[in-house]
Amino acid sequence: MGRVTERRRVIRIRDGAVSTRPDTLVAEEPMEIRLGGKPLAITMRTPGDDFALAAGFLVSEGVLASAAELANIVYCAGATGEGGSNTYNVVDVRLADGVPVPDITLERNVYTTSSCGLCGKASLDAVRTTAHWPLDTSPDTPVRIEPATLSALPDRLRAAQRVFERTGGLHAAALFTTDGELLDIREDVGRHNAVDKIVGRALQQGQLPLSSCVLMVSGRASFELVQKAVMAGIPVLAAVSAPSSLAVDLAVETGLTLVGFLRGTSMNVYAGEHRLALSAAASTD
Template identity: 70%
Template sequence: MGRVTVRTPMVRVRDGEPSARVDTLVVEEPLEIRLKGKPLTITMRTPGHDFDLAAGFLVSEGVVRRAADITAIRYCAGATADGSNTYNVLDVSLAEGVAMPEATLERNFYTTSSCGLCGKASLDAVRTIAHWTVAEDPVRFTPEQIAALPDKLRAAQKVFDRTGGLHAAGLFDADGELLCLREDVGRHNAVDKLVGWAVQQDRLPLRGTVLMLSGRASFELTQKAVMAGIPVMAAVSAPSSLAVDLAEESGVTLIGFLRGTTMNVYAGRDRLNLEAASPTPMAAPG
């Protein structure tokens, strides 16, 4: 298995004075995911939980939805001079009857760890391939429960403590208990690793849960929540406009700028026990 962190020499400059130091950095390496021997995608990721990453990616693509859809995930020999395993190539075998992704959805090109599903994803695509709906999920949370999640997420980020260079995705239940946490140099990979853990545990759809993100809430991450059946997504930073559009259409509760006791609820406010009056309508332009 590849290393998660490396030590590297550097020069720290403080108040104009240089000093030689050694720093701990998070590892970023390519992972090629093959489906039944056929290359599907290459993503830059932090080694670790690679099987989860592959399984979660296939959930996000609408290819699989339960553990039985995958018969095997295995590392392939890497492209080294001696033929040894680099642990950077995975092959996934699907159960009989599970269809391969359509050619228009295949990822036979390089995908950066920050890109996610750029180019392919759209509201129509999510509506077409989603296996579950989340709009009817009856789970409810108090603002206090949601406000406690960032600190719980941060306390569980072990690799971040050493590097400061990882995104995190945490899955919490209706009582605010952490079910799973995954870290990765790419925010999309962190969510795929979490969803992959869930599908291999036969937990999909993830009813009654909250997906807590250490960064911003993009359209792609909202899509992954929808595909996994997650009804609530919260982020410490901003959502994108398309993320809000998808959340409103799919019934996901979307929370951004979750910091301390403050938060912005962009969609699905009915899942929060809010006693305040409805927002004041915006004045007409002009």
């Protein structure tokens, strides 16, 4: 199986001094996801938690909603590299008996890079029609979180990024309770992959929907990350950088609490402010 990191020779220049040294890089390899033996998607990812990645991807696509719907996930023995060795870069997902296999058309057959996941109108329509757990949009919702709790999440996320410490080249997604307790963290070259690994592990452990959790991601909050949070029943998504306009639109439409630019004690709340314990004196310019 591929390694999470690899070593490469680099020429280092510091203050005019030139030296040669090994450097630790995060690994990036393609992974093909098959559903019932048929190709479905290819994603560029950091090897590791591959089965969870495939399961989480299928949750976000509305194919899976519970562990009972999943028969098994296996590496395809026929996907061989040099010398006939298994590359561990192709996985096949088998659904449980009685679970309908969606029609795999060219519209669904996708390629995702490490920098961005699924996007476009077809995915937006899929969220509207296949979300298994609509988010509670009532102002009296039991999910409430203090802004101070949110403020602590980026540092907790960063402190738990073990591979980032060695490479500086990984994104991360972490699952927290509304009290700020870290439940799980996954790292990957792509934010969307890290989220899929989080969601896939939750599905495998029978924990969906994640209706009392906060999802924290490094980097920006894109449309596909909002989609994945909604499909997993996660009510709060926080990011250290900016959201896109489509991400905000989808958050508003689905009732997701979306927080961006979460840095120190500062943050922007773009949607779902009813879940935050805000001061009644808060201004609305």
